Amino acid sequence: MRATPFAVAGPGKLYVAGEYAVVTPGQPAILIAVDRYMTVTVTDAEPAATPAPTADLLAHDHCVAAVQTHEFGTDYALAAWLVMDKLRAERGLERRPVDFHFSSTLRSEAGEKYGLGSSGAATMAVITAVNELYGLGLTAIERIKLGILASIEISPRASGGDLAAGALGGWVYYQAPDREKLPRVLTDDGSVTQALTGPAWIPLRARRIPTPEDVQVLIGWTGSPAQTDDLVTQATTNGNGFDWEDAFLRPSAANVTSLLLALAEAKFALIHSGIRTARTLLARMAEHTATLVETPALTDLIETAQGFAGASAKTSGAGGGDCGIVLAEPWVNAVDIYTAWSAHGIHPLQLSVTQLGAGLKE
Known part of the structure; x- marks a missing residue:
């Protein structure tokens, strides 16, 4: 387990080729990870000043309330935390009371999204932060899978390409799994551990490709x-x-x-x-x-x-x-x-x- 405070950064992404096709299981795409980031700083928990998560804070109080009510709305970071908390519980680890503070360079100074995959970056940053917090030892592919399990609860058509680019960095080759056949581990309350395996994942491919020279x-x-x-x-x-x-x-x-x-x-x-x-x-x-x-x-x-x-x-x-x-x-x-x-x-x-x-x- 890692002592607090610590920070995790997840990069944004851009598609090079394969958009739209990639939402179909097994269809390939090429992406790049870019040097704009969603940063999550993990600190010891303090009482939340607001009753709901904000763009800057996902407090321990928010997370516990979401566990109790099964409510995560359209908050990708909260959905990611809930998936990871279920995995923590399945591994028999005691929950640690921490807050997640967010900062981002994925938007303009006026707060407008650049289209660099801020939701995916936030999802991957939270998953990576919880992985570090509990010393879960997850591989990049496992973190991508967990991100997909969280994302499809909010956006079932999301391919997960942004998660692959965020987890791997560099130039990335990606194919999506069959999301329609994946279990909904939050809404249907299934096992996260079991959801990480099964035939729905067979089309999934996520790997670094050599960085092109001089491009x-x-x-x-x-x-x-x-x-x-x-x-x-x-x-x-x-x-x-x-x-x-x-x-x-x-x-x-x-x-x-x-x-x-x-x-x-x-x-x-x-x-x-x-x-x-x-x-x-x-x-x-x-x-x-x-x-x-x-x-x-x-x-x-x-x-x-x-x-x-x-x-x-x-x-x-x-x-x-x-x-x-x-x-x-x-x-x-x-x-x-x-x-x-x-x-x-x-x-x-x-x-x-x-x-x-x-x-x-x-």
Whole structure:
């Protein structure tokens, strides 16, 4: 067990390719972990000043009340704590009274979300903090699974890609499990230990991939937050007559596989082709499902960046606002792209890929 106080930081994420397809079990995606963080500081418990968790505090009092009432609402951090508390109890460990204090660099100074997966970062930070608190010795894959068990209680369609990027850091290959067949360990009061195994996890894959050499990753933010759950629901429930499997899932999987090889070998012509194919596939899916993935601002971001030789761009994540991502060759002057973006009202985000997954903050 770890003495308090201590702090854990969980990074944000961005999708490189495979969005929307990844919500289907076993469909691949590529993500990066970025150096913006959700930090959780664990301290000895004090009486909570408010009756409910806030963006800054998840107190021991809040947690105990949630255990007693089985109520966690839409608070991902609280759901993560509840899953971890059940695991603690199943391992016969006495509950320690601690508070969780949150701070984040995943939002703008005005409090607007950048679209970097703050819910997933908070979930993974809490799970990692409890793992450290009790010395549970959980592997990265186990922490990803626990994060998924917590997240699906609030957002059943959530793929878990943000959790994988947050747990592993760096460049990440991910495939989701069959979330519909996973037990609901909070609402149905099942065993967390038992829920970590079973056939529903068979499609799950989460692993680091080699960091591509010389690839510049540039991020632009449109200043318009996206509603990820709403967009994913729209895309996956609309589209009468759209051949989801052959027109989107199969070509997306093939493109991710090709992009993996291109990134590993720094073959820029193939990298650019993969990014542009991913954009084309997303546009096809969006058109047939009436889903707003690429807003005019995101189109402007992408077309502006692709006006520079040696750069390819697409939306990152659910679209509908938030971020666009550019992969550029090493000789491309990033400042030129940033300047062009700024002239169009697009905010360059000074982000880098972080090799560090969620862990202790020294």
